[in-house]
Amino acid sequence: MSDILIECSPGISGDMLLGAFYDLGVPQKVIEKPLIDLGLKDLYHLEFKESKSCSIRGIKANVQNSDLSPIKRTWRSIKEVILNGHLEDKLKQTIYEVFESLAIAEGKVHGIKSEDVHFHEVGAIDSLVDIIGVCAALNFLNPTKVYCNEPMLGKGFVQTEHGKLSVPPPAVIELISQKKIKVLSSFDSIEGELSTPTGIALLSNLADYLEPPSKYSMNSYGVGIGNLKFPFPNLVRVYKINSFNDSSISEQINPRCEEISVQEAWIDDQTPEDISNFVEKLRIEGAYDVSYQAINMKKNRIGFSIQVILPIEKKELFRRLWFDYSNTIGVRERTQSRWVLLRRRGECSTTFGNIKVKQTLKPDGSITMKPENDEVLRLELEHKISTHEIRKIIKESSKKFKAFENWK
Structure with a gap:
């Protein structure tokens, strides 16, 4: 089974990622099926077109908004649509986690509860299509692991419903801070929004490793083209690869x-x-x-x-x-x-939500996992239960682990 490598070149957005997955070979009906299943088919029109950026070809995803409703939806109402939708459990959980992280980030920067974040802050219909479509594409490809490189953010200002905001937008800063995402500053002198909140939310939730594998072979690739014009190609590439290092465990001496x-x-x-x-x-x-x-x-x-x-x-x-x-x-x-001993930081999904943990690789190949003490203290204060009980619940409910780094 192949792995996926997302290359932010130089940044990332939901529409560019969606175009890249389509160019990689994911059928449009696969991308749109969950949107239809959630009852959203009359709210948008999705079109994929060949395009170029600085003479480099790729696919541009265009979403036309057909939603004429004057009601501003909140994350609370969107959550209800997702949770009540007839989607397979894995896909539903992925879509939910991406939207939730974006709503939490927007809620924090605006000083409101995440459930009260308005639809335009979580994302208008185009972001709704981008997030659900990208999650559906990745679910269709079903990779063993998802890698990505560090994105760039840019500088300047971007026009939003809140007026002009500085780049990177507050939600992007909050997301990269929460998820401990490394970013590159090579293009910070470039005016423009290189990475959007939707793009960063997708990257931070879908990638198992926030750095590329040290060695891999490439099977195929897709290119997504962005709307902004820069003095360099504005694109995202998605590679279908075979990685050979499994986070370099086999090549390292332990301890x-x-x-x-x-x-x-x-x-x-x-x-x-x-x-x-x-x-x-x-x-x-x-x-x-x-x-x-x-x-x-x-x-x-x-x-x-x-x-x-x-x-x-x-x-x-x-x-x-x-x-x-x-x-x-x-x-x-x-x-x-x-x-x-080799160790790595990451996060694990639990009854308490995603919490930061550290894994340790024992000489016999077994892996132990321990929650960061700051997380335990936070949960103890929030839930008013003992440290022992917190650790017990985390141990019993731990599910998917997402690494922030390779073993080192």
Whole structure:
């Protein structure tokens, strides 16, 4: 079974992704069937046309709005249509998750409940067609894994129902923040919206890996063309591939040995508040870990012993941090080896919704999964139940895992 690689070249939008899947060979009747099943066939007209961007051919998806209703639908009403629709469970769940993430993002940036987000904020009929159509296309192809590269966002302003908004739009910022999506800044000098909220919502929910595989062969590809004119091709490519690395597990030694730097100092002339701020600075700058404790020093003064474990390539930076942000006049430093198991960050669907987790690969090939502690604390405060109960529910209800990164 083939995998799918989505190439944002340079950004991503729902209509470009839909055009690329059609160009890849997904029949239009497959794309439109769930729209018809949900009773939406009279609200739009979908057309696929050959087009070019900077002389590169592809398919442009055009959606004409036939919805004459003056009623502004909310995410609450759209949710009801989706959940009551006669769709297969897997497709229904995927469509629901994409819309929900977009509604949550829009709700947060507008300061309202996600259920009250208006239809034009979740997306007008064209976005409705794009999201449902792309989900249907991917469901039809049924890939083993979905990869994508990092999108670019652009700059400038975009016209919306709320007036002019800066690029990237607030919903895009919220989505990439929630999903921890890496973005590229190479084209941030280009005026225009390179990635739309709909495109980012699709990418963040459909991709299993937010980076391409290290090795793959290509079977076929499709090209979707965007509407905006840039001094470079404005397109999205979707490749049907065979990947050979399964996140590079087979090519990596587990556990693996690596060199680290350990730096430490004793300080007896700074306040606890200053020490706390300094420790936080070390963590922000990329320390693997920081530990500190109160100790008795010369002249019976109470001081602090601070030890930092850090990447070997950052030892010079951290030397400067010690002398710039603390009162120490000397730092002890040594290089050590450590053995670490392969791990990766991601999110898992549970009874509580999608939560951030970390997977660890044991030497025998088994995988353990642990929810991030910040997530456990958040859920404990929200649901007023114990940490033990939270972890038990997460363990029992964990379903699909989506990786944010490869094993490392």
